[in-house]
Amino acid sequence: VGESASYTYITTIYADTINTATITGEDEYGGSLTKTATASVEVIPTLKYPFLEITKTDNPDPIYYGGEIEYEIVVKNIGDGEATGVVLKDEMEEGLQYLSAIPSPDEINGSNMTWYLGTMQPGDVITIYLYAKAVAFGVLNNTAFVTCDEGLYAEDNETTTVIEDNEPPHTKKVFHGEVQNVSIFGIYILHYIPKTTYITLKAVDYPLTGNSGVNHTYYRIWKWNNDTDKWELIFDWKEYFGEAIYLYDLRGYGKYEIEFYSIDRRGNVEEMEWNDVYVYKE
Incomplete structure (x- = not known):
């Protein structure tokens, strides 16, 4: 009389669950005893989100007037959910002349290039090499930005100094x-x-x-x-x-x-x- 006992077990559930526990026994006269208790468990879904990151570097810098610049653009999904409808755009300012890219852009509109990258899973990395000619002196700016259907936006820009090479070897x-x-x-x-x-x-x-x-x-x-x-x-x-x-x-x-x-x-x-x-x- 007055004693208590407990039992603990661990399980994994994947949906809302009602758990029922029943205990049975006999009283001092041999009669049956039954007791039932229930507990409800609500599963809260874990939401996964993408997170886009973009970096852009140039080589060489500085560069001579008329020289070729290589831009490396790296797009990453560092989140834990997939990013869909990923679009990369690169906007060259006046003073940069587009030459080529690997892979080639899906669209070219003057000095603006667009790549449709599709779906990026968590951990995916896409690298694009863009080549341009320096046709103006001074500091030239090049901006690249990436978006996706989930509403994310990220950008990075790179400045390149263009100088005059008027010295012989x-x-x-x-x-x-x-x-x-x-x-x-x-x-x-x-x-x-x-x-x-x-x-x-x-x-x-x-x-x-x-x-x-x-x-x-x-x-x-x-x-x-x-x-x-x-x-x-x-x-x-x-x-x-x-x-x-x-x-x-x-x-x-x-x-x-x-x-x-x-x-x-x-x-x-x-x-x-x-x-x-x-x-x-x-």
Whole structure:
């Protein structure tokens, strides 16, 4: 008499439920005892929502006038529900000229591009590469925004600085192997190399940031004729494609002169550089 007992169990339910518990027993005279209790449980649905995120980056920045800019646009659904009817739009301001995109836009209206991305599940990521030409100086702005049928909106913009590239490249020769540098009168340097040492040409465009890039490098080579006391042209200007230049293989031992210059993509031409190199017999 007066005692109590409890029983606990755990279950998973997926809809509104009425739970009934019945206890039976006997009284002290052997009669049946029954007691019933009910409890109702209401299931509150868990709502899942999408959440769109967009990021946009440019490369290079700064860039020279007339150069090509690559924009990377990344759209993500970082929510826990699907986003339907996802639409991405990119609006280029004056000063940017559309070139191409991967994937191609579904619609192009002047400088405005549209992609219909459809449904994005939670965790989905879509990347688009957009290419444009800089046709104005200064700071150019490019805005991209994304929407969906659930009423979400997100945007990101990227600014790109456009500068004038009016500096030519600078080209230098690089020795691979043994070399001895002899200065004459403090201004003239004669390089002495054995026949196994070779030369390559390396060009760098200026300014170091925002340049148009090296387009062509040219060179030609002379050799000194001791009998006539004159330079003889071995070959005239030709384009350099990274080959190793072995002077000995051209005309053996002796004194050579190598002349070279480069041109960048904006048409800036470097003044001709030259150096004398003597191939000696070891």
